[in-house]
Structure formats: structure tokens, C-alpha cells
Amino acid sequence: MQLIYDTLTGNTRRFTLKVADCTGLEAVALAEADPRGPYLLLTYTFGSGVLPDSTAAFLRRHSPWLRGVVSSGSFHWGENFGRAGDVIAGQYGVPFVARVNKSGSAADVQAVAAWLSRQEADAAD
Numbered sequence: 001m002q003l004i005y006d007t008l009t010g011n012t013r014r015f016t017l018k019v020a021d022c023t024g025l026e027a028v029a030l031a032e033a034d035p036r037g038p039y040l041l042l043t044y045t046f047g048s049g050v051l052p053d054s055t056a057a058f059l060r061r062h063s064p065w066l067r068g069v070v071s072s073g074s075f076h077w078g079e080n081f082g083r084a085g086d087v088i089a090g091q092y093g094v095p096f097v098a099r100v101n102k103s104g105s106a107a108d109v110q111a112v113a114a115w116l117s118r119q120e121a122d123a124a125d
């Protein structure tokens with residue numbers, strides 16, 4: 001599984017790199033990614049609960065290998081907190097693995113790493 005991230009101000013990149021450190025998986029910026037296998041998408045929420053245009057365009061081309069989504073946002077946005085993840089999970093029928101505030105907490109990293117480890121275990125069965 002690859003970790004593919006979109007970021008504007010760096011929070012999602014920072015979170016992705018923490019997950020990569022913890023799991024040993026490769027982190028690739030969305031602009032450089034050309035997935036040929038399963039990947040977890042990590043992105044952020046913008047414009048009152050929508051996904052970035054860059055993420056939407058990427059998914060139009062690369063949704064077949066999408067296996068799950070993590071969404072960064074900010075608590076301040078209330079019901080729109082991390083909503084890009086809800087939109088993507090609903091649209092593409094994949095699990096919403098985690099909704100994280102900014103660059104995420106240690107517990108968020110652990111939760112995502114645990115989900116990734118279950119995927120690897122399932123793939124090995």
C-alpha cells in the first residue's frame with residue numbers, strides 16, 4: 001500500500017510522513033503519484049467542507065486503486081470538520097479511515113497504522 005497525500009499548507013504532508021515513519025510505507029505527493037497498486041489517500045478539507053480540486057481531479061483518474069481515505073481539517077469548522085473524507089468515502093465506496101485535526105495526534109498516527117496493518121494482513125490471507 002502506498003500513502004498518497006495532497007496538501008496545501010503542509011499539515012497533511014506532516015501527518016503522512018509520521019504514518020510513513022511508523023509503518024515503513026512509501027509516502028508520495030499527489031502531484032507526483034501515478035498509482036499502479038493499492039493506496040491510501042490523505043487529503044484535506046477546503047471551502048466549507050469540500051475536497052480540493054487537485055484531489056478531485058486525481059480521483060477521477062486514479063480511483064480504481066483507492067482503498068481508503070484520511071482527511072485533515074480543523075475542529076473550528078464544526079459539522080464540516082474533515083468533511084472531504086465523508087465525500088470521498090461516499091462517492092467511491094471506500095472506508096473513511098481517520099478524520100484528523102491539522103497534522104494529527106500520536107493517537108491518529110496509531111489508528112491509521114493499525115488500519116494499514118490490518119490491510120496488509122488481509123492481503124496476505
Ligand SMILES: Cc1cc2nc3c(=O)[nH]c(=O)nc-3n(C[C@H](O)[C@H](O)[C@H](O)COP(=O)(O)O)c2cc1C
Nearest residue numbers: 007008009010011012044048049073074077081082
Ligand atoms: C479557506 C479554508 C477553508 C477551510 N475549510 C475547512 C473545512 O470546511 N473543514 C475543515 O475541517 N477544515 C477546513 N479548513 C482547514 C484545513 O482543512 C486544515 O488546516 C488542513 O489541515 C489543511 O491541510 P494542509 O495543511 O495539508 O493543506 C479550511 C482552511 C482554509 C484556509
